[in-house]
Amino acid sequence: MRRFGLVEDANPAAFDRVPDLAIGLPLPVEQTQRERMGRYLDLCSRTENPVPGALFVRDGVEGFSRHPCRGARIVLRAYNEEPLVLLHLTPTGLEGRLGLLTDRLNDARRVMQERKRREIEMQALLAERSRLLAHLEEDAQARQRAEAERDAVLSKLYRAGQDERRRLARDLHDHAGQQLVTLTFGLRKIASRLSCPTALHEVEQLLRHTQDIGQSLRRVTLELRPAALEEFGLITALRSLVEEWNRVTEIVTEFQIVGQEGxxxxxxxxxxxxxxxxxxxxxxxxxxxxxxxxVVLRFSALQVTLTIDDNGGGFRADEALTSHLVSQGKLGLLGMRERLSLVDGTLNIESAPGQGTSIVARVYRSPEGRGDA
Structure with missing residues (x-):
């Protein structure tokens, strides 16, 4: 407004506070307060610092109300840079407290709404978490069932393979072995009747070939079905295996038994x-x-441990991982692991280039099968 009281502009809140306010007209102040109002506006027009004061303006047809205010000089381009007075009507004490309370209530309402929104989001997250946990539990149960079914199938296949080995060994022993024995006696009978040195030499060569075939057949039969294992036990069968392997390969081999066999x-x-x-x-x-x-076979109350060490070239230990073994086509070590898992056993392979190799197989013993350590 201008310093002599004409209203140039006002915001909606001013019209709410002063219903008789009108643009282009003087402030609707009480008649006795006009002179004081003029001095106050003149003072405000000379400083840019807010000056506190009070207005007594008309409130309705006959009443007047007091409005605390602050005024200061202001220059606006829209008014040709003519100095004006910016008048700010501050609320009364009661209105201020009511306004503060309203603001606090609004803040509290916003906080409650935000809290409610977060609670809804948290409930949604908890529900999603519960669904995920349920799915994970179902997947875990399905995986356990699949692993159990796989182990059962592998166990059946393994037993079927052992039964087939025994059948083949029996057939080779009963049929091919007997035929070789018959062939050997026949060749010997022929040799006893020959007088030609050349023919006799050829028959003796056939006899040696027949004996070699018989030894190969016995070796294959033992590999398919170690008869000593069923008749005399694991220690005797392993000792026989190591001695035969030592004889064939001429590799220095040591065999030890630790503990009492159960x-x-x-x-x-x-x-x-x-x-x-x-x-x-x-x-x-x-x-x-x-x-x-x-080769060391160790018996204890809880487990049986078979350790096979060599001081050969060795290999990187991480090559014993299942994925690497499959990719490299090294199915022998992988087959060891699978066989042991079917009898509640574990296999550890320790090796390094130039450091040899250690293969440690552990099989846990059931209480009824445990012997004295």
Missing amino acids: DLPLETAVTLYRLAQEALTNVAKHAGPGVAVS
């Missing part, structure tokens, strides 16, 4: 025997010249 299920004994076969075969293939081997 009763083992035939399936467990066969698994350890097959593991020793596979490990010794790998030594013969990969260990290199000048290698020495140690």
Whole structure:
């Protein structure tokens, strides 16, 4: 407004506070207050710092009300940079407290709404978490069922394979073995009737070939079905295996027994025997010249441990991981692991280039099968 009281502009709140306010007209102040109002506006027009004061303006037809205010000089381009007075009507004490209370209530309402919104979001997250946990539990149960079914199938396949090995060994022994025996006697009978040195020499060569075939047939039969294992136990079968392997490969081999042998299920004994076969075969293939081997079978109250050490070339230990074994086509070590898992056993392979290899198989013993350590 101008310093002599004409209203140039006002905001909606001013019209709410002063109903008789009108643009282009003087402030509707009480008649007795006009002179004081003029002095106040003149003072405000000379400073840019807010000057406190009070207005007594008309409130309705006959009443007047007091409005605390603050005024200061202001220059606006819209009014040709003519000095004006910016008048700010401040609320009364009661109105201020009511306004503050209203603001606090609004703030509290916003806080409650935000809290409610967050609670809804949290409930949604908890519900989603519960659904995820349920799905995970279902997946875990399904995986356990699948693993149990897989183990059952593998166990059946393993037992079927062992039964097939026994059948083949029996057939080779009963049929091919008997035929070789018949052939040997026939050749010997022919040799006894020959007088020609050349013919006799040829028959003797056939006899030697027949004997070689018989030895190969016995070796294959033993690999398919270690008769000593079923008749004399794991220790005797392993000792016989190591001695035969030492004789064929001429590799220095040591065999030790630690602890007292207890009763083992035939399936467990066969698994350890097959593991020793596979490990010794790998030594013969990969260990290199000048290698020495140690085979140790240890019995305790809780487990049976078979350890096969060699001082050969070795390999990187991470190559014993299942994924690497499959990718490299090294199914022998993978087969060891699978066989042991079917009899509640574990297999550890420790190796490094130039440091040899250690294969440690552990099979846990059931309470009824434990012997004295």
